[in-house]
Amino acid sequence: MAANTCAKVNAQFPELEILQTFHSTPTQMEKLMQIIESKQEVEVVVNGCYGGFRLSEKGMRRYADLSGNPMPAYRLYNEYVRHDPILVQVVKELGADANGKYADLQLDTVPIHLLSYYSLDEYDGEEHIQLHQNHFKQYIVGKIACSAFENDSKEALLKKMEMIRYIHSVKWNVT
Secondary structure, eight states: OOHHHHHHHHTTOGGGHHHHTOOOOHHHHHHHHHHHHHTOEEEEEEEOSTTOOOBOHHHHHHHHHHHSOOOOHHHHTTSSOTTOHHHHHHHHHHGGGGBOTTOOEEEEEEEGGGTTSEEEEEETTEEEEEEOHHHHHHHHHHHHHHTOOTTSOHHHHHHHHHHHHHHHHOOOOOO
């Protein structure tokens, strides 16, 4: 997947900016807690059967129409982001007509704060979302720990410790 394609798609989700610029200021910690507690989810396209992810010709044409990017079919299978709102729209609009040969395209969801922390687990073409919650937790806790300075006030240090406890206590129940 091209990195610039992923960055372009992720730019459509302004909530992700806090994760990319997180410096554990009290304002940012509050904002992150709000994002997590909002339980906002993003739809992701997965293949629900053996065979493999593939858009139909009709699906590829609709994707090209909506995106203005006529991507050749051989590249389309591997070079788009599964949470791309245009791809999600194509699958919603076309339903089973979006399915390529041996495909059953379905929508699943990922919590928005974990959008950069998921991958697709695939067996013989059937796909499931794999969340990497511990990577997210390590990233945030690392940012908080690296920003704890001796000149921080006692209140600031307590707030950072509270945020670390909060991050470790969050449970995500995603199917």
